Amino acid sequence: MSIRRLPEHLINRIAAGEVVERPAAALKELVENAIDAGASRVFVRLSAGGTALIEVVDDGSGMDAAAMALALERHATSKLPESLWESGAIEGVTTLGFRGEALPSIASVARLTLESRPREGEGWTRIVDNGAVVHDGPAALPPGTRVKVEGLFERVPARRKFLRSPRSEYAACLDVVRRLAMARPDIAFSLEHDGRRSLSVQGGDSQAERVAALTDRALFDNSVAVDFAREGVVLGGVAGLPTFNRGIADHQYLFVNGRPVKDRLLVGAVRGAYAEMLARDRHAVVALFLDVPADAVDVNVHPAKTEVRFRDPALVRGMIVSGLRRALDAAGHRSARPSEAALGLWTSEGGGAASTRHPSESWDLPVGERDAYNEETPAFAGVTTEVSRTVRDYRPTFFTAPPQARAEPATEPVPSTVAHHLGAARGQVARTYIVAEAEDGLILVDQHAAHERLVLERLRVGLANGGVRAQALLLPEVVELDETACDRLEERITELSEFGLDLERFGPNAMLVRATPALLGQGDVIGLVRDLADELAAHDQALSLRERLDHVASTMACHGSVRAGRVLSVAEMNALLREMEVTPHSGQCNHGRPTWVKLRTQDVEKLFGRK
Missing domain, CATH: 3.30.230.10 (Ribosomal Protein S5; domain 2)
Incomplete structure (x- = not known):
C-alpha cells in the first residue's frame, strides 16, 4: 500500500479525536479560551450533558471578523507571545491554551456558532457545520464572545456511541467548570444544565x-x-x-x-x-x-x-x-465539628425529637419501667462522674428537696471550664468516652483515639531527640512468624531500635523481643510485632524512610494507648484533655477519625426544644 496524504476533513477529525474526546473536553477548551481572553464573568449552558448543546458566553476582549476566521483555522493562536515564535520555547507560555486546535477540531465534528465583538468594534458571527462554513456576517451582541456547540459527534456515529449517558457526561462537564472556577476566584462563573442552575459563584472571593x-x-x-x-x-x-x-x-x-x-x-x-x-x-x-x-x-x-x-x-x-x-x-488539636445531619441523629427519651412537654403534663411509664427507677439504681448506669445522682421516682417532683448526691472524695476544687479549650472533665460514659464541659458547650472525647494520637506524637518527639527510651523485658518474648515476615523485621532492626523496640532473630521463624518502648507500658508485645510485620509487608517498598518510620510509630501508638473500657479517674481525664490541647494533630487519631466532638450550647438547647 502506497503512502498518501490524508484529506483535510480526515485530518480534522483525527485532531478532534485527540482534543475533543467527550463534551467535557470541548467545554474545557472553550472555558479556557474565555479565561485567556480576560473575562470577568463566564456563563455556561448545557443540554443533554453537553451532547446536544454547549454554550459559553464571556465578557472578555472579543475578536473582529478577521480574527474569528483565523481562529477557526488549525494551529492558529493568539496565546504565544512574539518572543516565543522564533525560539519555540513553549514552556514560557502562561495561558491555559496555546495549541490552536480546539475551535477547528470542535467545528469539524459539530455545528459551531462563533459570535464575538471587541470592545471597540462591531460584532460578527460565523457558523461552521461539521467543517463547512454555512454563515458569515454581522451580529448584535455586547463586548465579548459567545460560542455555541450543537450536536457534538452527531455525524460521527463511531464516536457518538462511545459517549456515556447524559448524566455521566454532565458530571464530567460540571467537574471541568468547578476546577477552572476554583483556579480563578477573581472570575464569576455560572453553569446551567437543561434549564437548571447548578453552579454559581461571584468574582472576588478569597x-x-x-x-x-x-x-x-x-x-x-x-x-x-x-x-x-x-x-x-x-x-x-x-x-x-x-x-x-x-x-x-x-x-x-x-x-x-x-x-x-x-x-x-x-x-x-x-x-x-x-x-x-x-x-x-x-x-x-x-x-x-x-x-x-x-x-x-x-x-x-x-x-x-x-x-x-x-x-x-x-x-x-x-x-x-x-x-x-x-x-x-x-491546626493543633482541632477536629471537624459534627454536621447538622449528625446532630439530627440525637433524640430525646423515647426516640422522638426534642420534647417540648410542659412540666405539668403527665410523665407516665409502664409499671415495669417505673420499677427500674428506684433508690438502688443510678439514673445513668455505667457512667462515672464527679457527682453521680440517684433518682427516687421517674416523675418530676418540683416542690420536694433535691435528691442526695454520692460524690467522689474531693481533693481539689472542681476544675474551671473557662481556662481550657477542651473544658473540664465531668465524667466518663460507657468506659470509653470522656464528657467534658467547656465554656461554650459539651465536649465528648474518645479516650482510646485521643491517647493513641498522644502516644504517636510522643514517639515522634523521642525519635527526633535521638531515640525513644526502651524498657527491658524481665523475660524476653518469643514471637513466632513466617520466615518472610522475620526477614522484613530483621532488615529494619536498626530503625525499630530507635523506637525503643529491641528485636533479635531467633531462628528462621521467630523473633526475640528484649525491650519495648517505655512509654507503651505493659502492652501486647506479640500483637505489636505481628502488626509491624504486616505493615512492612504492605507498605515497606512503596514508602520513603520517613513514611516507614511514621507507619511504625502509628502501629506502636495503637498498641500503647488507653483502651476503651478502662475506667479513668477525673484527674486522669483532665490530664488527657490538657495534653490534647498542646499536642499537634490531637483532633484526629492515627486513622483519621475524630478524637473529640463538641455540642455547642445552642445545639444542646435545640435538642431540648429551647430554641
Missing part, C-alpha cells in the same frame, strides 16, 4: 471561600491554609482537617501554575502527607495550588493539557508533603 463554595461549605471551618515555599517553588491552597475526609479521592484538586491537572505524583504526595492521620479507605479534601518556574515543568505532554511533567519530581513531592504537614501541625 481562595478559601471559592474552594469551600465549590466543594463543601463546611470545609471553610474545617480546613487550614497551606503556605509553603522552597527553591523558587510556592505551594498554597486549602487542606481539610484529617477528620473532614471522604470515601473517594474525587475531592482532591491540584493546580500547577493556575492549570488544573491530574497527576499521580501529586496525588501520591497528598496521600503521603496524610498517611498516619487517615485510614486507608479514606481520602483528604484538598485544593493545592503549585507555582513553579516555567522551565521546571512541561505542560505540553498531553493534548488536553491535563497532565504535566516536572523536571525535579522529588522536590515537588517533598514540597507537598512538607507543606501539608506544616499546615496540619499548625
Whole structure:
C-alpha cells in the first residue's frame, strides 16, 4: 500500500479525536479560551450533558471578523507571545491554551456558532457545520464572545456511541467548570444544565471561600491554609482537617501554575502527607495550588493539557508533603465539628425529637419501667462522674428537696471550664468516652483515639531527640512468624531500635523481643510485632524512610494507648484533655477519625426544644 496524504476533513477529525474526546473536553477548551481572553464573568449552558448543546458566553476582549476566521483555522493562536515564535520555547507560555486546535477540531465534528465583538468594534458571527462554513456576517451582541456547540459527534456515529449517558457526561462537564472556577476566584462563573442552575459563584472571593463554595461549605471551618515555599517553588491552597475526609479521592484538586491537572505524583504526595492521620479507605479534601518556574515543568505532554511533567519530581513531592504537614501541625488539636445531619441523629427519651412537654403534663411509664427507677439504681448506669445522682421516682417532683448526691472524695476544687479549650472533665460514659464541659458547650472525647494520637506524637518527639527510651523485658518474648515476615523485621532492626523496640532473630521463624518502648507500658508485645510485620509487608517498598518510620510509630501508638473500657479517674481525664490541647494533630487519631466532638450550647438547647 502506497503512502498518501490524508484529506483535510480526515485530518480534522483525527485532531478532534485527540482534543475533543467527550463534551467535557470541548467545554474545557472553550472555558479556557474565555479565561485567556480576560473575562470577568463566564456563563455556561448545557443540554443533554453537553451532547446536544454547549454554550459559553464571556465578557472578555472579543475578536473582529478577521480574527474569528483565523481562529477557526488549525494551529492558529493568539496565546504565544512574539518572543516565543522564533525560539519555540513553549514552556514560557502562561495561558491555559496555546495549541490552536480546539475551535477547528470542535467545528469539524459539530455545528459551531462563533459570535464575538471587541470592545471597540462591531460584532460578527460565523457558523461552521461539521467543517463547512454555512454563515458569515454581522451580529448584535455586547463586548465579548459567545460560542455555541450543537450536536457534538452527531455525524460521527463511531464516536457518538462511545459517549456515556447524559448524566455521566454532565458530571464530567460540571467537574471541568468547578476546577477552572476554583483556579480563578477573581472570575464569576455560572453553569446551567437543561434549564437548571447548578453552579454559581461571584468574582472576588478569597481562595478559601471559592474552594469551600465549590466543594463543601463546611470545609471553610474545617480546613487550614497551606503556605509553603522552597527553591523558587510556592505551594498554597486549602487542606481539610484529617477528620473532614471522604470515601473517594474525587475531592482532591491540584493546580500547577493556575492549570488544573491530574497527576499521580501529586496525588501520591497528598496521600503521603496524610498517611498516619487517615485510614486507608479514606481520602483528604484538598485544593493545592503549585507555582513553579516555567522551565521546571512541561505542560505540553498531553493534548488536553491535563497532565504535566516536572523536571525535579522529588522536590515537588517533598514540597507537598512538607507543606501539608506544616499546615496540619499548625491546626493543633482541632477536629471537624459534627454536621447538622449528625446532630439530627440525637433524640430525646423515647426516640422522638426534642420534647417540648410542659412540666405539668403527665410523665407516665409502664409499671415495669417505673420499677427500674428506684433508690438502688443510678439514673445513668455505667457512667462515672464527679457527682453521680440517684433518682427516687421517674416523675418530676418540683416542690420536694433535691435528691442526695454520692460524690467522689474531693481533693481539689472542681476544675474551671473557662481556662481550657477542651473544658473540664465531668465524667466518663460507657468506659470509653470522656464528657467534658467547656465554656461554650459539651465536649465528648474518645479516650482510646485521643491517647493513641498522644502516644504517636510522643514517639515522634523521642525519635527526633535521638531515640525513644526502651524498657527491658524481665523475660524476653518469643514471637513466632513466617520466615518472610522475620526477614522484613530483621532488615529494619536498626530503625525499630530507635523506637525503643529491641528485636533479635531467633531462628528462621521467630523473633526475640528484649525491650519495648517505655512509654507503651505493659502492652501486647506479640500483637505489636505481628502488626509491624504486616505493615512492612504492605507498605515497606512503596514508602520513603520517613513514611516507614511514621507507619511504625502509628502501629506502636495503637498498641500503647488507653483502651476503651478502662475506667479513668477525673484527674486522669483532665490530664488527657490538657495534653490534647498542646499536642499537634490531637483532633484526629492515627486513622483519621475524630478524637473529640463538641455540642455547642445552642445545639444542646435545640435538642431540648429551647430554641
